[in-house]
Amino acid sequence: MKKILMIVALAAFMMSGLVVTEALAANPAKKCKTCHNFTAKHKVGPGLAGVFGREAGKSGFKKHSKALKSANWVWDEAHLLKWVCNSKEAIKEFTGNPKARTKMPPQKMCGEKGKAVVAFLKTL
Ligand code: HEC
Numbered sequence: 406m407k408k409i410l411m412i413v414a415l416a417a418f419m420m421s422g423l424v425v426t427e428a429l430a431a432n433p434a435k436k437c438k439t440c441h442n443f444t445a446k447h448k449v450g451p452g453l454a455g456v457f458g459r460e461a462g463k464s465g466f467k468k469h470s471k472a473l474k475s476a477n478w479v480w481d482e483a484h485l486l487k488w489v490c491n492s493k494e495a496i497k498e499f500t501g502n503p504k505a506r507t508k509m510p511p512q513k514m515c516g517e518k519g520k521a522v523v524a525f526l527k528t529l
Pocket of ligand 1: 434436437438439440441449450451453456460461462463464468469470471472473474480488489506507508509510512514522526
């Protein structure tokens with residue numbers, strides 16, 4: 406009897422592991438990890454912890470572009486949706502400067518994909 410219980414417990418444990426692995430694999434923001442940590446620690450780009458609702462360019466990241474250094478918007482839903490879809494175009498709109506550039510290449514996470522990314526960013 407004990408043995409059966411152990412096997413059941415073990416199977417349940419293994420299955421929960423699988424669910425966690427699947428959730429990670431399905432993370433909509435997976436591709437961002439090439440350049441970002443989902444913590445406050447900076448990488449190629451700034452750490453993304455707490456980015457939702459924060460003023461742009463204020464994470465303490467030292468290598469920002471001019472445009473992000475002098476940014477005056479807050480990372481709300483609307484700004485982030487445009488950013489993850491096409492940062493190259495978004496930076497021009499946010500700054501009002503058609504020549505503004507960002508160091509982050511466009512990610513093409515638009516529409517539903519973008520919404521999923523932003524929903525994830527809110528949890529950080
Ligand atoms: C190839 C590297 C790269 C990838 C991939 C990338 N980023 Fe970035 N990201 C950067 C860099 C570099 C910056 C700083 C840009 C600047 O200063 O112009 C940045 C800036 C940002 C900022 C502004 C942070 C702040 O504090 O103002 C956000 C938000 C962001 N990225 C989100 C994302 C998300 C979400 C993804 C995935 C969909 C992503 N990035 C993918 C390199 C990248």
